[in-house]
Amino acid sequence: MSRWRRVAVRGPSMSPALSDGDVVIVRFGAPVAAGDVVLVRWASRPGQLSVKRAVREEAGGWWVEGDNPFGSTDSRTLGPAMVDAVVRARMWPRPGTLRRRR
Numbered sequence: 001m002s003r004w005r006r007v008a009v010r011g012p013s014m015s016p017a018l019s020d021g022d023v024v025i026v027r028f029g030a031p032v033a034a035g036d037v038v039l040v041r042w043a044s045r046p047g048q049l050s051v052k053r054a055v056r057e058e059a060g061g062w063w064v065e066g067d068n069p070f071g072s073t074d075s076r077t078l079g080p081a082m083v084d085a086v087v088r089a090r091m092w093p094r095p096g097t098l099r100r101r102r
Contacts, residue, residue: 013066026085040081
């Protein structure tokens with residue numbers, strides 16, 4: 001059974017798709033596809049959750065990147081990440097779904 005949770009986005013890494021302070025709904029246990037916005041964690045940073053875009057599946061997890069390459073710490077620095085959940089929609093301030101990038 002999958003779980004749903006609200007998550008607040010912090011920082012500029014997902015701009016322009018998401019902004020600092022946006023609130024999104026994530027679904028744990030959902031299948032991940034390249035282009036999805038996802039909630040991830042890294043082994044080297046236990047306890048830190050990040051919202052990034054899934055690029056490709058790799059040994060050891062997913063290669064993820066922020067949409068803003070100038071303001072993101074992601075797989076380019078930390079290597080593959082473990083995906084915990086898939087972002088399904090933005091709740092606030094502009095409710096709506098997020099587009100998958102190809």
